[in-house]
Amino acid sequence: MRFIPFRTPGLAALSLAVSGLPALAEMPAGISHFKLNNGLEAVVIEDHRAPVVVQMLWYKIGSADEAPGKSGIAHYLEHLMFKGTDKLGPGELSKTVTANGGMDNAFTSYDFTTYFQRIASDRLPLIFDMESDRMANLKIGEDDWQAEREVVLEERAQRTDSDPSALFGEERNAVQYYNHPYRRPVIGWRAEMEQLTREDAIDWYQSHYAPNNAVLVVAGDVSADEVRKLAEQYYGPVAPKDDALRQPRPQEPQQVAARRMSREDPRVPQPTMIRSVLAPERNPGDQKSAAALTVLAALLGGSPQTSVLGQKLVLGGKALFVDAWYDGLTVDQTTFALSLAPTPDISNEDAEKALDAALQDFLRDGPDEAQLERVKTQIRAAEVYKQDSAHGRAYDYGQGLAIGLGIEDVNDWSSILAEVTPDDIRTAAKLVLENPATVTAWLVPPPDAPPADPEAAVSAPGPATSTADPVDNPEASE
Amino acid sequence: MIRAIATFVFLALATLPARATDIQEVTSPGGIKAWLVEDHSIPFTAFTFMFRGGASMDAPDKRGAVILMTSLLEEGAGEMNATQYAEAVETLGARASFDASDDAMVLSARALSENRDEAAELWRLALTEPRFDADAIERVRGQLQAVIRSEATDPQSIAAKELARQAWGDHPYATSINGTRESVAALTRDDLLDAKARLMARDRVIVSATGDITAEELGPLIDKVLGGLPAEGSAPLPEKAQLALTGGVTVIDWDSPQTVVAFAQESLPIDDPDYFAAFVADHILGGGGFSSRLMEEIREKRGLTYGVGTTLSNGAYGNTWQGGLASANAKVAEAIPLIRAEWDRMAKDGVTEKELTDAKTYLTGEYPLRFDGNGRISGILAGMQLVGFPRDYVNTRNAKVEAVTAEDVKRVAARLLSSDKLRFVLVGRPEGITSDPAE
Numbered sequence: 001m002r003f004i005p006f007r008t009p010g011l012a013a014l015s016l017a018v019s020g021l022p023a024l025a026e027m028p029a030g031i032s033h034f035k036l037n038n039g040l041e042a043v044v045i046e047d048h049r050a051p052v053v054v055q056m057l058w059y060k061i062g063s064a065d066e067a068p069g070k071s072g073i074a075h076y077l078e079h080l081m082f083k084g085t086d087k088l089g090p091g092e093l094s095k096t097v098t099a100n101g102g103m104d105n106a107f108t109s110y111d112f113t114t115y116f117q118r119i120a121s122d123r124l125p126l127i128f129d130m131e132s133d134r135m136a137n138l139k140i141g142e143d144d145w146q147a148e149r150e151v152v153l154e155e156r157a158q159r160t161d162s163d164p165s166a167l168f169g170e171e172r173n174a175v176q177y178y179n180h181p182y183r184r185p186v187i188g189w190r191a192e193m194e195q196l197t198r199e200d201a202i203d204w205y206q207s208h209y210a211p212n213n214a215v216l217v218v219a220g221d222v223s224a225d226e227v228r229k230l231a232e233q234y235y236g237p238v239a240p241k242d243d244a245l246r247q248p249r250p251q252e253p254q255q256v257a258a259r260r261m262s263r264e265d266p267r268v269p270q271p272t273m274i275r276s277v278l279a280p281e282r283n284p285g286d287q288k289s290a291a292a293l294t295v296l297a298a299l300l301g302g303s304p305q306t307s308v309l310g311q312k313l314v315l316g317g318k319a320l321f322v323d324a325w326y327d328g329l330t331v332d333q334t335t336f337a338l339s340l341a342p343t344p345d346i347s348n349e350d351a352e353k354a355l356d357a358a359l360q361d362f363l364r365d366g367p368d369e370a371q372l373e374r375v376k377t378q379i380r381a382a383e384v385y386k387q388d389s390a391h392g393r394a395y396d397y398g399q400g401l402a403i404g405l406g407i408e409d410v411n412d413w414s415s416i417l418a419e420v421t422p423d424d425i426r427t428a429a430k431l432v433l434e435n436p437a438t439v440t441a442w443l444v445p446p447p448d449a450p451p452a453d454p455e456a457a458v459s460a461p462g463p464a465t466s467t468a469d470p471v472d473n474p475e476a477s478e
Numbered sequence: 479m480i481r482a483i484a485t486f487v488f489l490a491l492a493t494l495p496a497r498a499t500d501i502q503e504v505t506s507p508g509g510i511k512a513w514l515v516e517d518h519s520i521p522f523t524a525f526t527f528m529f530r531g532g533a534s535m536d537a538p539d540k541r542g543a544v545i546l547m548t549s550l551l552e553e554g555a556g557e558m559n560a561t562q563y564a565e566a567v568e569t570l571g572a573r574a575s576f577d578a579s580d581d582a583m584v585l586s587a588r589a590l591s592e593n594r595d596e597a598a599e600l601w602r603l604a605l606t607e608p609r610f611d612a613d614a615i616e617r618v619r620g621q622l623q624a625v626i627r628s629e630a631t632d633p634q635s636i637a638a639k640e641l642a643r644q645a646w647g648d649h650p651y652a653t654s655i656n657g658t659r660e661s662v663a664a665l666t667r668d669d670l671l672d673a674k675a676r677l678m679a680r681d682r683v684i685v686s687a688t689g690d691i692t693a694e695e696l697g698p699l700i701d702k703v704l705g706g707l708p709a710e711g712s713a714p715l716p717e718k719a720q721l722a723l724t725g726g727v728t729v730i731d732w733d734s735p736q737t738v739v740a741f742a743q744e745s746l747p748i749d750d751p752d753y754f755a756a757f758v759a760d761h762i763l764g765g766g767g768f769s770s771r772l773m774e775e776i777r778e779k780r781g782l783t784y785g786v787g788t789t790l791s792n793g794a795y796g797n798t799w800q801g802g803l804a805s806a807n808a809k810v811a812e813a814i815p816l817i818r819a820e821w822d823r824m825a826k827d828g829v830t831e832k833e834l835t836d837a838k839t840y841l842t843g844e845y846p847l848r849f850d851g852n853g854r855i856s857g858i859l860a861g862m863q864l865v866g867f868p869r870d871y872v873n874t875r876n877a878k879v880e881a882v883t884a885e886d887v888k889r890v891a892a893r894l895l896s897s898d899k900l901r902f903v904l905v906g907r908p909e910g911i912t913s914d915p916a917e
Binding site for chain 1: 517519520521522524553560561563564565568569570571572573588590613617620621623624627628630631633733734735736738766767768769774777778779780781782783784785804805806836839840841842843844845846847849850851852853
């Protein structure tokens with residue numbers, strides 16, 4: 001549920017859902033891992049089924065590392081990274097990738113900033129050359145930085161200010177985190193974004209962009225030896241920086257009181273609720289709690305027909321939708337969250353009571369063994385399906401290493417998931433479901449709002465859908 | 479079930495690395511044809527079962543019946559209720575998603591090799607013996623009504639709906655596949671059975687498979703899954719839609735800091751001799767992301783938007799050349815004339831040789847990248863069949879792109895593109911723009 005701005009709209013974010021990798025003590029087949037002398041860590045994922053390669057360069061720096069008052073600088077710099085170097089003109093990197101039949105993009109989150117390209121595998125030297133070049137030689141022209149600041153403000157307008165759910169999420173995070181910088185939106189607060197300067201961007205770049213603060217992931221039709229050779233050639237000469245590494249951030253004080261908020265917006269068609277609680281993240285050599293929380297989320301909300309909350313609330317007629325989620329791939333304390341949308345004839349209070357009752361039952365009865373077995377079967381099956389997407393696996397390794405896990409932690413994750421016991425689930429459930437220090441947030445239409453009328457919003461009678469669906473367009477692009 | 483967020487079936491036709499060139503045509507013992515790409519490197523197979531016509535097969539006054547019916551296929555079948563059916567799927571580690579669009583209803587499925595036949599039995603049940611239990615109908619109807627309410631407060635949906643309403647007259651394309659509050663409220667179980675009979679039949683089905691399965695194994699599996707369906711659909715496929723779009727501006731008032739803009743004009747069908755010339759023209763004009771003229775003028779030079787793009791939207795029953803952007807209420811009046819200007823510049827001057835070369839390099843280079851997984855390939859094979867392409871299209875497609883000349887682009891742009899034909903629908907509070915007087 002993290003808001004991750006992309007440089008370009010319309011690109012479906014790959015799923016960040018936690019899922020496993022080959023359960024082997026040693027390096028799984030097709031996976032290699034090495035480190036250059038300048039500190040750049042690299043992972044190679046071989047998949048020779050198609051002549052395609054993905055390069056992802058993950059910098060271990062994100063919006064949660066920004067100084068107070070400078071929110072949005074990590075993401076703004078991500079945009080400015082396309083404005084050229086001594087060798088490349090503004091926009092030339094993307095144009096070169098495109099002209100070679102590839103695609104490229106970038107995204108920023110709380111804990112990392114990532115650049116990637118997908119291209120024919122024989123063009124790997126080209127994208128290594130350009131990506132390593134902008135690791136050290138970024139040039140932000142006097143003419144470019146102000147127009148790009150307008151672009152990120154438009155991005156904020158489109159993705160946050162125009163979307164009541166996004167505005168709600170932003171405010172909810174600020175209630176969830178009183179002190180930790182996860183309380184600030186990745187894209188930044190508008191008033192602070194408007195004041196960001198070229199100097200701020202250059203300072204951010206020079207402080208944090210260095211090979212010893214980055215993870216290179218290459219996935220596809222390549223060999224580990226070839227990648228290592230090319231990495232030495234292109235990235236090897238880039239000098240490390242002593243103080244580039246992430247500094248510890250202010251941490252959350254202990255939360256004691258339950259917090260509640262309610263946000264009204266006339267653009268909201270129906271009430272929804274999210275309840276979250278602070279929870280431990282995945283840590284090197286210490287992923288057991290996170291694994292139990294991951295399985296717990298699947299048991300509670302994974303399927304509308306078979307999950308605990310799906311059966312009690314959705315099949316029980318109390319909610320249109322329920323969900324439970326947990327994302328342990330964070331540097332600092334994360335959250336475990338539940339959500340629901342009440343059915344039209346159920347009050348918000350009654351829906352919440354029904355949720356509480358279902359959770360109390362679960363705490364009393366513990367997990368259903370057959371359901372736990374089915375969830376684990378799906379985790380094992382996901383391992384197999386995962387092999388179908390080199391890009392998806394690049395994501396798992398890149399994000400894991402970028403938030404500070406070791407490669408073995410990423411490799412071991414699926415076996416740790418498979419070993420979760422009913423007792424582990426009970427312990428995890430007590431941790432997140434018995435904790436009174438919750439944040440319960442409702443997003444609701446105004447009290448006197450008439451039910452949303454599909455006809456009312458359009459100027460003329462008659463409904464409609466998007467113009468001809470491109471479902472069958474053989475040339476529709478991603 | 480209906481998902482809270484609309485999912486899109488992505489069926490880009492793609493491309494062709496060595497292995498994808500080897501598309502086998504398999505005819506099942508029962509006479510159903512399927513396309514297959516074998517790849518035994520991962521122990522699973524991706525399947526696509528697609529039914530032509532999709533939500534456009536809704537009977538008159540029954541809008542929403544196909545999407546509701548489709549969403550109920552996995553909510554109980556044979557002897558199993560919704561929970562029992564879902565548990566059976568989970569026990570196998572199989573995956574299936576049921577979805578419908580304007581042009582097709584699709585079951586996209588994955589099964590592990592170790593229990594593929596058991597998974598196929600579950601798909602057979604869903605496609606041939608869905609229960610449509612009363613409690614499931616009411617539950618999923620409630621979810622669909624929630625989606626309809628969400629569409630009514632989403633500016634993107636509002637813009638797209640208005641554009642479609644103006645474009646497609648009384649064709650189903652003119653209205654949302656989700657129906658209206660009233661039409662969905664009125665649907666009965668008999669309507670769902672009727673929607674199924676209209677749509678789901680052996681003469682409407684398209685099948686593809688990619689992965690760890692042989693032709694000998696695939697044939698019987700297809701017969702098992704589909705053999706129990708009726709031979710013929712009970713209603714004819716949809717007619718072609720006649721585009722009724724006129725040039726001009728429609729503004730829909732919406733309280734938001736930004737204006738969402740959707741625009742469209744007439745286009746050409748995919749079998750038009752100039753289709754690939756138009757395809758290249760679109761890439762240069764607005765389809766090519768950062769390399770496009772519109773992105774350069776509107777975002778890169780002026781920062782007026784986060785993104786602007788265009789596409790040739792080729793449906794089975796109608797085509798448009800369309801695009802969209804979002805821009806601050808105060809700035810959108812600056813962006814619209816830029817779109818018009820680029821539209822007419824392309825019509826008047828065509829493209830440069832450099833633009834043409836770069837576009838072709840991208841389009842031909844990108845094509846093979848699409849064939850990078852069993853799931854994607856299976857979707858591509860089904861999409862090709864839906865459009866009516868031959869199997870060797872994957873081998874001839876890049877040559878068609880390469881053959882496009884600057885002269886071809888100029889000819890098709892001059893023939894089609896005109897800012898006078900563009901209809902803009904703006905949802906927001908755009909400063910300095912109002913609807914045409916006729917509106």
